[in-house]
Amino acid sequence: MxxxxxxxxxxxxxxxxxxxxxxxxxxxxxxxxxxxxxxxxxxxxxxxxxxxxxxxxxxxxxxxxxxxxxxxxxxxxxxxxxxxxxxxxxxxxxxxxxxxxxxxxxxxxxxxxxxxxxxxxxxxxxxxxSALGTVATAATVTELPLSTRNYTNLLAMSSGANASVQDASLIGKGTTLIAVNGAGNGQNTFLQDGVVINNWFSFNTGVEGVSVGGFAIPNPDAISEFKIQTSSYDAGYGRNPGANVNVITRSGTNSFHGSAFEFFRNRALNANTWFRNYQGLPKPLLNSNQYGGAFGGPIKKDKLFFFVSYQETGQKNGLTGYGAASATAPPIATGNRGKCPAGWKTLSECDSAGQAFVPALAAAVSPQAPCNRTGNLNNTTSNGGIQVQCPSGTATDPLFNLNPVAISLLQLQFPDGRYLVPGSGVDPSGPNGGYALQNYSIPAIFKDHNGMGNFDYLINSKHTLAARYQYERDPLYAPFPVQNALQQGNFVPGNPIRTIKSNHSSLLRLTSILSTNFVNEVHVAYQRYPIKNDILTSFTNSQVGITDLRAGIDFLSGITIGSSSGAGISGGMSMGGQYQYGGTVITHQYQLGDQVSWTHGKHTVRVGFEAVRVLDTPNNYGSPVGNPTFSRWADLFIGRAGCSAFTGTGTCSATNPGNTNGAAGSSITGGVGGTITTGTSIPYGWRITDLDGFVQDDFKLNSRLTLNLGLRWEYDGWATEKNGYFSNIWSSLINTVPNP
CATH class of the missing domain: 2.60.40.1120 (Carboxypeptidase-like, regulatory domain)
Incomplete structure (x- = not known):
């Protein structure tokens, strides 16, 4: 389109x-x-x-x-x-x-x-x-308190702007979402030194996501000034109908100047949240340290100038969704759960501790007599069918209807003795059937390495060459792989992820004074946004007998009991790999533009054009991990296909389940025959071309009346896939030729 x-x-x-x-x-x-x-x-x-x-x-x-x-x-x-x-x-x-x-x-x-x-x-x-907006000077940017030293926090100062309130407890760069004059927060244009730096695939917000990066944020000591225009800008601006945010970074001067800084916060300076105080929980770790400096001056006076800056950021955050979680643990007693080999079928294949663990687990969760563990819905399946049998009652299955894969999952153990699936250690005959909510806080670690180098060369009285380069790299280590850092999930400890987002932004601009009334400015720019997400779960599907959803991708699947997000997490637990992680995205953006300003009599005319080419290559190799979801713990313990997969004799039912769970549906939520679909990991090659041109004539009729006349044209190209992986079929045309 x-x-x-x-x-x-x-x-x-x-x-x-x-x-x-x-x-x-x-x-x-x-x-x-x-x-x-x-x-x-x-x-x-x-x-x-x-x-x-x-x-x-x-x-x-x-x-x-x-x-x-x-x-x-x-x-x-x-x-x-x-x-x-x-x-x-x-x-x-x-x-x-x-x-x-x-x-x-x-x-x-x-x-x-x-x-x-x-x-x-x-x-x-x-x-x-007539353009409306607000200018923020270098003094404003450096002197006002910013929780992460991110200039976008100041965008709310402009009239007509509606901005989110920055939460200092969040991890990362803390870019502010902003909407102006009824436009959405994904309709803004961010410019740095006159060049658009929007990451094409970030939806124009500047906010980073799991597989979407933002753009490099200059530290306040590197900013000369910035302005946010909210409406009525001239034909030289386009692309998006929202705000235009124009940032100008500092240049060197004829005198040397520099600065050094350090900003920090730690547990001694922080207060606890009201809810944690109410629950009797201690203050989580919430440390931040930012330090660096800036220095600039002449290489050759009146001729060649430089400016460099660097900022290092280190955060440890045990309050964000990446560093904290809550999960409901099942009534598993503390102690040795034993070992059963991969692919085991009979209890005799397990060691002695394993042979003791299986009936103990069944006794703790079976709703059947005489165990009668009916005090919690997690002990009965969500769609009927067979239930976990009570070892001291009428047991017709040697494993009490417990799935060997579920047992192996509960036996996964870390080198320090912890189990991947924690038990509550609470008596199953007690309140809530022994299920207990557990809170975890393991600080996530975020770092930001941010450097800039600017050079200005006065070639002669007619020509000036400016060069700009900024590099930013943000590694994040997160113990809990949530999709949204604003919301705590229910992943248990031991399933970390790592993301590394990098930003390269470069610019070369030549300004030429061709005459006293004719000025030309041409620029070339390049941005590169590589992203890498890694699943660091140490366990695999092959260890517990799960068939990989895609051959060769042997991470432990992201298994969820209940829901991994929203209100449902209060009764659930998640473990394994998070399917949105595990992948790479590399975006290249090339820009070429030129503007001419000509003053002639009562007219001041500007003419300009810009061409943008975007290359994006995502490869989400983690998507085959999948997210098998079970409504209740009993569904996981049973873990069988529905009656549609029945291969026995007679009619499939709870009394004649055969190889199934004896119910119409699979134990897996939404599963058909006990299977689940997986996402794609095709390395798409997206290509986009954007073009624009404009003419602006400011016609001064007299000393009191000026007409501002503007005309702009834009070609916003739709993303195409270079290898044909993303295409549609025109069925009416297919029917006109023989099908192979």
Whole structure:
């Protein structure tokens, strides 16, 4: 599916200025008059960067106005001079990203030989654009408290923005979800140094998921400023209808400057949550340490500059879903459960401890007389059929209807003596049938390695080359493999996962001043987002006699009793591999773009285009692990196919089950004949092409009326699979030819 759309913006602005900036630059405009208020044409206006010494000049037109377009954000010294008038110099004028500052001056009659009049620092106003938004300076970003030093936490400061509240107890980078003016939180565009950095497969939120990464987040000490535009932006912006978030990273200057920092929190500084206090639980481990620094300066004064930064983050979190869980343990007594060999069928194949464990388990969970363990629904199957038999009653099965695979699963043991499936150790004749809720807290460990290197080269007075590179790597070790870190699951300890998300972001930009009224900016950019998820469960299906859902993928299947998420987890337990983990995703994004700004009379015209090519290769090799789910513990203990798989004589029933559970349905929830389907692990090769172009004309009719006219075209290509793995069949065409 391809989408092509045009839109035209006609904005009438009663201000004496124009919109001549891009997502990575600003602009300066104004009108020069004499002491009587008459406009002065031909005044040379020169803006000199206070950081790098780079200068840009323009002459006022017949209407006395001047425009300096595509200026890098920063502070400028501005000089006004013309024969017959005293020269005027303004020592510091701030140019913000995406904004056009207005600086009007009145000149006094005199000679250029007279001393330059230096005025105090002035505040400019942004009246050149109808775009709504908020600028955050470097001081704002570094001085406001941010729980994870993530600038997206500040996006809620803008009017019209609806942002989630950042929970400091969460693990990871803590990117904020934001929605503006009724748009969704997946409809935003994030730009860094003028280039879109949205991960195409992250749904534009910037938030990381199991198999979806975000983008590199510069640390606050590396940010010069950023702006969030919420509405009414010009034709130079597109892609998504939500917010435009424009981040400008710092550059080197003619003086060396640097900083070092460390931020931390630990158990001594933290308070416990109300609910944990109420339950008598101790404070979980919730430690965070962030340290690093930034340094920049000249390699060659007025010519070549550098800026580098690095931030290291370490978190240990026993409160997040990755580091805490709750599960309902069955009434298994403490002690040795013995060993039975893989594929065993008779109790005599087990060691002596195993031969004692099997009848003890049956006695603890059998609902039949005289055991009568009916105090908990987990002891009866969810769909009828056979039940676990009581060893001291009428037992017709040597294993009391217990499945050997279930027994082997309960016997899986770690080197330290712990069992994969913990028992409650509670008397089965006691409350709740001996089933007991257990809480676990094993801190998840998150690290973030974040580095940046920026270089700016003033080739000559006409050409400037800027290079940007950022690298971020986020390894996470999680004892509990939940799908959502916001919610604790019911996986028991011993089923960890590891994820490693990396981000590479690079940019090369050439700005050329071809004349005083003609500026060109061309850029090439590349982002690479590799993700690797590993299942670290130490047990396998072959150890317990489970047939792998796909040959060669021998992780222990993700077995769930009850539900692995939602309200159902309160009565359940999960173990083994989590099927959403175990895989790789590598995304490449290539960008090429160009913008031209041309000032001619009363018109300031910008024309630009951009082409984006995305290559994405996911390989979810963990999906064949599957997620066999049993409604109750008794369903796991029985673990048989339904009557549809019956191979005996007579009619399948609870009294004549044969090789089944004697019920219509399988013991596995949703299973047919005791089987379960598995996901695909095909290494897809997704390919996407996006194109856009625009024309923006800011037409100044007079000193009080400016028309902002914009036209934009976008081609948003649909994802295609290069190998044909993802395709549809046109049945009407198939029927027109012989079928093989």
């Amino acid at each position: 391809l989408r092509n759309f045009w839109w035209v913006a006609l904005l009438i602005t009663f201000v004496p200025s124009l919109m001549a900036q891009t997502s990575g630059t600003g602009a300066l405009t104004g009108t020069v008059t004499d002491s009587s208020g008459a406009v002065v044409p031909g005044v040379m206006v020169t803006a000199i960067s206070l950081d790098t010494g780079q200068s840009r000049s323009a002459a006022t037109g017949e209407d006395g106005s001047y425009k300096l377009n595509l200026l890098p954000p920063g502070n400028y010294r501005v000089r006004f001079e013309i024969v017959g008038f005293k020269a005027v110099e303004v020592p510091s004028v701030k140019v913000n990203v995406t904004e056009t500052a207005v600086l009007d001056r009145a000149l006094e009659v005199g000679t250029q030989a007279e001393a330059v009049r230096v005025e105090a620092e002035v505040e400019t106003i942004q009246t050149a654009s």
